[in-house]
Amino acid sequence: MNNIFVYCEVEEGIVSEVSLELLTKGRSLANQLGCQLEAVVAGSGLKGVEKQILPYGADVLHVADDPRLEPYTTLPHSAILIKLFEEEKPQIALMGATPIGRDLGPRVSSALHSGLTADCTSLEIGDHEDKKAGMVYKDLLYQIRPAFGGNIIATIINPDCRPQMATVREGVMKKEKINANYPGIVKQLEVSKYVSDLDFVVQILERHTEKKKINIKGASIVVSGGYGVGSKENFKLLHDLAAVLGAEVGASRAAVDAGYAEHDRQIGQTGITVRPKLYIACGISGQVQHRAGMEESAQIISINSDPEAPINSIADYVITGDISEVIPKMIKYYKSNTK
Amino acid sequence: MKGLKIIVLAKQVPDTRNVGKDAMKADGTVNRAALPAIFNPEDLNALELALRVKDTLPGTTITILTMGPGRAAEIIREGLYRGADSGVLLTDRAFAGSDTLATSYALAQAIKEMGHYDLIVAGRQAIDGDTAQVGPQVAEKLNLPQVTYVEEVISVEKSAIVMRRRLENGVETVKSPLPMLLTVNGSAPECRSRNVKMLMKFKHARTITEKQEATEDYTHLYDHRPFLYIREMTVGDIKTDADQLGLTGSPTKVKKIDNVVLQAKDAKKLNTSDEGINDLMRELIESHVIG
Numbered sequence: 001m002n003n004i005f006v007y008c009e010v011e012e013g014i015v016s017e018v019s020l021e022l023l024t025k026g027r028s029l030a031n032q033l034g035c036q037l038e039a040v041v042a043g044s045g046l047k048g049v050e051k052q053i054l055p056y057g058a059d060v061l062h063v064a065d066d067p068r069l070e071p072y073t074t075l076p077h078s079a080i081l082i083k084l085f086e087e088e089k090p091q092i093a094l095m096g097a098t099p100i101g102r103d104l105g106p107r108v109s110s111a112l113h114s115g116l117t118a119d120c121t122s123l124e125i126g127d128h129e130d131k132k133a134g135m136v137y138k139d140l141l142y143q144i145r146p147a148f149g150g151n152i153i154a155t156i157i158n159p160d161c162r163p164q165m166a167t168v169r170e171g172v173m174k175k176e177k178i179n180a181n182y183p184g185i186v187k188q189l190e191v192s193k194y195v196s197d198l199d200f201v202v203q204i205l206e207r208h209t210e211k212k213k214i215n216i217k218g219a220s221i222v223v224s225g226g227y228g229v230g231s232k233e234n235f236k237l238l239h240d241l242a243a244v245l246g247a248e249v250g251a252s253r254a255a256v257d258a259g260y261a262e263h264d265r266q267i268g269q270t271g272i273t274v275r276p277k278l279y280i281a282c283g284i285s286g287q288v289q290h291r292a293g294m295e296e297s298a299q300i301i302s303i304n305s306d307p308e309a310p311i312n313s314i315a316d317y318v319i320t321g322d323i324s325e326v327i328p329k330m331i332k333y334y335k336s337n338t339k
Numbered sequence: 340m341k342g343l344k345i346i347v348l349a350k351q352v353p354d355t356r357n358v359g360k361d362a363m364k365a366d367g368t369v370n371r372a373a374l375p376a377i378f379n380p381e382d383l384n385a386l387e388l389a390l391r392v393k394d395t396l397p398g399t400t401i402t403i404l405t406m407g408p409g410r411a412a413e414i415i416r417e418g419l420y421r422g423a424d425s426g427v428l429l430t431d432r433a434f435a436g437s438d439t440l441a442t443s444y445a446l447a448q449a450i451k452e453m454g455h456y457d458l459i460v461a462g463r464q465a466i467d468g469d470t471a472q473v474g475p476q477v478a479e480k481l482n483l484p485q486v487t488y489v490e491e492v493i494s495v496e497k498s499a500i501v502m503r504r505r506l507e508n509g510v511e512t513v514k515s516p517l518p519m520l521l522t523v524n525g526s527a528p529e530c531r532s533r534n535v536k537m538l539m540k541f542k543h544a545r546t547i548t549e550k551q552e553a554t555e556d557y558t559h560l561y562d563h564r565p566f567l568y569i570r571e572m573t574v575g576d577i578k579t580d581a582d583q584l585g586l587t588g589s590p591t592k593v594k595k596i597d598n599v600v601l602q603a604k605d606a607k608k609l610n611t612s613d614e615g616i617n618d619l620m621r622e623l624i625e626s627h628v629i630g
Contacts, residue, residue, distance in 0.1 A: 071511075073513075074475075074484070074485055074486075074487075075484060078479075098507060099487070099488055099505070099506060099507050102471045102472075102487070103475060103485070103487045103488075105472070105475075106439070106470075106471070106472035106473075106474075106475035106476045106479070107475045107476070107478065107479045107485065109440065109472075109476070109590075110440060110443060110475070110476035110479035110480060111479055113440065113590065114590055115438065115440065115589070115590030115591035116439070116440075116472060116591070117470075117591060118468075118469065118470040118471060118472060119469060119470075121627065121630070128594060142594065143591075146627060147467070147468060147469070148353075148355050148371070148467055148468075152596050152597065152598055153596070153597040153598075153627055154593055154595070154596050154597075155593070155594040155595040155596075155597075156591050156592070156593060156594065157591070157592050157594045158590050158591050158592070159592060160590065161590035172630075201484055201515065201516050202484050202486060202513055202514070202515045202516075202519075203513065203514045203515075204511055204512070204513050205501065205512045205513060205514055206511070206512040207506075207509065207510075207511045207512070208509050208510060209506065209508045209509030210508060210509045210510075218525070221629060245629050277628055278623065278628050278629060298628075299623075299628055301619075302606075312606065313606075315606050316606055316607070317606060317607045317609060317619060318606045318607070318608050318609065319609045319610070319611065319615075319616070319619075320608070320609070320610055320611075321610055321611035322611070325611050326611055326616065329611070329613060329616040329617075330616055330619075330620060333613075333616050333617040333619075333620040333621070334620045334624070334629070334630070336617075337617070337620050337621045337624050337630075338624060338630050
């Protein structure tokens with residue numbers, strides 16, 4: 001009782017990355033709190049799914065396996081979590097800040113009248129003293145997230161309501177298997193006890209998945225390349241850095257015209273205007289037309305072999321050097337500092 | 340088929356997207372009071388989606404519901420200028436300090452007082468919090484089906500609606516019975532601009548509080564034009580449990596706020612040395628810019 005629960009997303013038998021990352025985080029929080037880690041998975045054809053989940057340290061895995069549970073729709077998945085949480089009374093419940101987690105989490109938290117914090121970038125355990133009420137709360141979940149367009153970092157707590165719920169974006173936490181044969185228990189849920197026919201009123205008529213659309217405008221970090229990147233091959237380095245940072249790749253018009261990047265990625269007066277938290281300009285000289293599309297970025301890093309590149313005048317950090325040397329180092333030291 | 344009664348949930352928010360120099364304090368933090376108050380962008384996408392239903396289904400009416408301080412009536416007028424039919428401002432000190440759950444509760448209780456509706460449309464999320472929680476929580480409180488991340492209503496049939504929604508890596512066409520609640524994604528069509536005729540018609544639309552505070556005397560105008568009346572609801576107009584309102588009704592509490600310092604004064608110059616790049620990445624992680 002009062003364990004940590006992680007809702008695992010699954011599609012066509014594959015558990016999503018963010019769920020595995022949350023299991024890893026949940027495991028370390030459970031160790032800190034001296035409780036168990038439990039996972040819930042709801043979908044179809046889930047035989048053997050425990051092999052993907054238990055190695056991350058889940059002590060119990062609840063499986064709801066029913067053809068009607070995949071693809072995901074809101075009501076049946078909510079019904080399962082609401083009832084299961086009422087039975088098991090978790091102290092903490094985590095899910096991915098994905099379109100599914102952000103659809104499901106609020107519905108569940110509303111039904112249980114428990115607090116939910118979206119898009120946390122860090123989760124910690126700590127105490128809280130409410131001086132007015134003369135109360136001390138031990139071992140709360142600190143849900144830490146940027147708010148107000150990234151201009152503030154807020155630490156949110158749920159002193160009285162349980163479970164303390166949080167969603168976390170993919171890539172924020174690190175995943176780590178702890179033992180391929182971790183001895184967790186698998187519990188099959190009797191689905192008909194958790195969902196009713198009324199939960200299936202929303203029908204999916206058609207569904208098609210496609211390659212991820214480029215979404216530079218919505219990205220909080222943009223790694224952008226100019227003519228100075230030198231070749232399409234070198235542009236791959238930018239994609240590597242973007243993948244690690246959870247960023248999107250942009251390009252200057254010169255880089256697009258040279259065929260280094262797709263037109264959809266063009267940033268500037270005739271392309272997209274972006275205002276990310278961080279803009280990493282690689283081999284971009286910084287003509288006015290390009291600057292018009294990015295100068296309102298909160299922070300700008302310029303990587304350029306030319307120390308006099310005009311873009312350097314609006315940059316917060318200027319790295320003078322070759323991108324083929326600098327980018328691999330950025331990846332290396334990002335990884336070593338986030339472990 | 341007759342028209343639908345649609346409620347659009349909208350919020351007035353500080354414009355956190357364009358934090359210009361004027362809104363920066365000397366210490367590099369944001370002066371929130373200096374940010375302009377705007378119609379939350381995705382709520383405008385929501386309004387456009389509702390207006391398109393109205394375009395295809397004559398007889399459809401759109402009521403904008405917003406919760407906020409008195410000045411939030413501005414976004415109701417903004418909605419009226421673009422084609423909404425009426426608005427309700429839910430405003431009371433009792434709602435102060437509400438988190439998403441207490442907000443959803445108040446909105447749901449207000450909706451119960453607003454009479455029959457077929458469809459509730461909300462923006463996916465507001466830019467001051469980015470939580471995307473109020474839509475689904477209102478749906479749960481009203482026991483309605485929800486569909487999130489909607490881009491387009493494809494058809495409205497007898498007591499059912501078919502819509503296209505965005506997935507992480509694709510799209511889905513779903514059918515839901517009415518009444519239901521949907522939230523609209525920013526990738527949906529942008530809202531049409533103000534209509535000059537509507538602007539003329541509604542420019543004097545006021546809440547009762549605004550009328551009392553107004554220096555101009557338009558009393559005769561309101562007597563003859565009841566559509567200029569923006570309904571104001573306070574906590575006394577809706578059935579509520581005081582334990583579920585405002586700060587008391589909010590399970591989440593803010594323990595601490597740290598300001599992010601946005602602007603470095605001068606560029607830091609680095610070369611390709613391992614040490615410099617290591618320090619840079621660590622600094623960016625520690626200041627929550629990345630990671």
